[in-house]
Amino acid sequence: xxxxxxxxxxxxxxxxxxxxxxIEISELTKTFGEVLAxxxxxxxxxxxxxxxxxxxxxxxxxxxxxxxxxxxxxxEGSATINGRLYRDLRSPLHVVGAVLxxxxxxxxxxxxxHLRIQATIGEVPRSRVNEVxxxxxLTEAADxxxxxxxxxxxxxLGLATALLCDPEILILDEPxxxxxxxxxxxxxxxxxxxxxxxxxxxxxxxxxxxxxQTVDSVVILDRGRLVSHETLNQLTAGAQQAVRVRSxxxxxxxxxxxxxxxxxxxxxxxxLRITGASSEQIxxxxxxxAIPIYEAxxxxxxxxxxxxxxxxxxxxxxx
Amino acid sequence: MTRxxxxxxxxxxxxxxxxxxxxxxxxxxALFATLEASRAGTAGTGVAPISTASGLSTVTTVTGxxxxxxxxxxxxxxxxxxxxxxATLTYQATPHRERVLAAKVSVSAAVGAFFxxxxxxxxxxxxxxxxxxxxxHFALSTATLLGHIGGAICGAxxxxxxxxxxxxxxxxxxxxxxxxxxxxxxxxxxxGGLFTSVRAYLPYTAATTLAGAKLGNxxxxxxxxxxxxxxxxxxxxxxxxxxxxxVAVSVLAARTTVKRDIA
Numbered sequence: 273x274x275x276x277x278x279x280x281x282x283x284x285x286x287x288x289x290x291x292x293x294x295i296e297i298s299e300l301t302k303t304f305g306e307v308l309a310x311x312x313x314x315x316x317x318x319x320x321x322x323x324x325x326x327x328x329x330x331x332x333x334x335x336x337x338x339x340x341x342x343x344x345x346x347x348e349g350s351a352t353i354n355g356r357l358y359r360d361l362r363s364p365l366h367v368v369g370a371v372l373x374x375x376x377x378x379x380x381x382x383x384x385x386h387l388r389i390q391a392t393i394g395e396v397p398r399s400r401v402n403e404v405x406x407x408x409x410l411t412e413a414a415d416x417x418x419x420x421x422x423x424x425x426x427x428x429l430g431l432a433t434a435l436l437c438d439p440e441i442l443i444l445d446e447p448x449x450x451x452x453x454x455x456x457x458x459x460x461x462x463x464x465x466x467x468x469x470x471x472x473x474x475x476x477x478x479x480x481x482x483x484x485q486t487v488d489s490v491v492i493l494d495r496g497r498l499v500s501h502e503t504l505n506q507l508t509a510g511a512q513q514a515v516r517v518r519s520x521x522x523x524x525x526x527x528x529x530x531x532x533x534x535x536x537x538x539x540x541x542x543x544l545r546i547t548g549a550s551s552e553q554i555x556x557x558x559x560x561x562a563i564p565i566y567e568a569x570x571x572x573x574x575x576x577x578x579x580x581x582x583x584x585x586x587x588x589x590x591x
Numbered sequence: 592m593t594r595x596x597x598x599x600x601x602x603x604x605x606x607x608x609x610x611x612x613x614x615x616x617x618x619x620x621a622l623f624a625t626l627e628a629s630r631a632g633t634a635g636t637g638v639a640p641i642s643t644a645s646g647l648s649t650v651t652t653v654t655g656x657x658x659x660x661x662x663x664x665x666x667x668x669x670x671x672x673x674x675x676x677x678a679t680l681t682y683q684a685t686p687h688r689e690r691v692l693a694a695k696v697s698v699s700a701a702v703g704a705f706f707x708x709x710x711x712x713x714x715x716x717x718x719x720x721x722x723x724x725x726x727x728h729f730a731l732s733t734a735t736l737l738g739h740i741g742g743a744i745c746g747a748x749x750x751x752x753x754x755x756x757x758x759x760x761x762x763x764x765x766x767x768x769x770x771x772x773x774x775x776x777x778x779x780x781x782x783g784g785l786f787t788s789v790r791a792y793l794p795y796t797a798a799t800t801l802a803g804a805k806l807g808n809x810x811x812x813x814x815x816x817x818x819x820x821x822x823x824x825x826x827x828x829x830x831x832x833x834x835x836x837x838v839a840v841s842v843l844a845a846r847t848t849v850k851r852d853i854a
Contacts, residue, residue: 381606
């Protein structure tokens, strides 16, 4: 369990808990030969937040995370954790737990032995191995060789490895890859559980909807460039919301709305999909024109549309 | 460093490959020692009777193949991390990669030493078994036999350390393993056969002479048994040569490939 970081003021007897950046990426750049994989990317991750790190395949997410973990040397810029380069962390496994795309387990070794090795290097008691196996629901398969695991089981083992030393920060690269719908649900619950414990989580994905229910904010990368870094509310605020309405006078309502600069699409029968007007505005207009409304529902903004729009805009800029 | 060494030892203890290589060392040493003992004293083989010091030592020093296997073990310890992408986890746990390299070289040397001990004991056991079957006294003293076993331990440890350094430098497991066999079986035989004056300085040959093998006795192919005019290096010189090689290759690896990106 992670306790929040704070400062105790003896004069007032109060504990002030302040959000601080635990991850700082500054002008981070990486070129592989002629290929510019990451292009002057800067963002921060505040303590105790869950941040989605998004972008299409090849956007530079994994390269950025590997630079943060000291596995790849940046061409320019810096990536720090708690103000230090990863290699300068005193006990890195106790500060950061990471799951990268590859599980990193030797296929001929059992899951339990894989974790025993990590427990030895991380200097945590052997009993912790059983705890994390239980947490990721791999107890039954603990003595099977990792080479016989499904991709989903390997992802779970990767999470168990990351959680073994009880780190305050988690860096997860595409953890939902290979998980079935039940597994994705399980992962979502686990991330929520970790967030409730006050841990900082940076989770990458190429599907916004996959992490939308869990994250506080998103960092979107495309072609190595930072496209957006904002909260989900900020991200969806600019998106056009739609209202679905059922009315026996659908055509009349559509015409009335069109006269008020709203756009109504008749979906067939008595159904309309309206953009450019809120449900309150639609209700008021309908009442003024004595048009009955049987049902009105606001559609959630389509996250994938937003994501695709942002990344497509970046691609247009790049060409 | 102790923690890293414990971790590397645990890694080796928890894979079947280690036990497979150990079994290979035991089986091949027993096989070659038995073959040499069977040939001893037979006309045309060039192997003296087992009742003589020369004949018995030909059998008790058949530990060269175990040394090559020890080098292979070292190469696998280091390069296997890249083959199975476990280097990612290893370097996350220990970002100072040169420490990981030092731990791998040390652990490989320790396990290699065990391979050498096993091979030395088996070869000596087979030699004494055949010698006692002849109903004669043993032509080599206990001290000499223990010296052969000690030499096998040192030679296998040194080659295992060299193998680990090489595995770190090359990073490709297949290339490292093939390279070790090609070097030991083909290249050293060729160089040793053509230039007998440098034979004593070749790493595999130097390791085998540590264990008491006559110069050229551990060589494969046409160079086998061709001692030439030069003698083996003194024990300390051979050991220092192998240690220097392992350190040099380790330093080269630490300054080049070990620093490379793990993408």
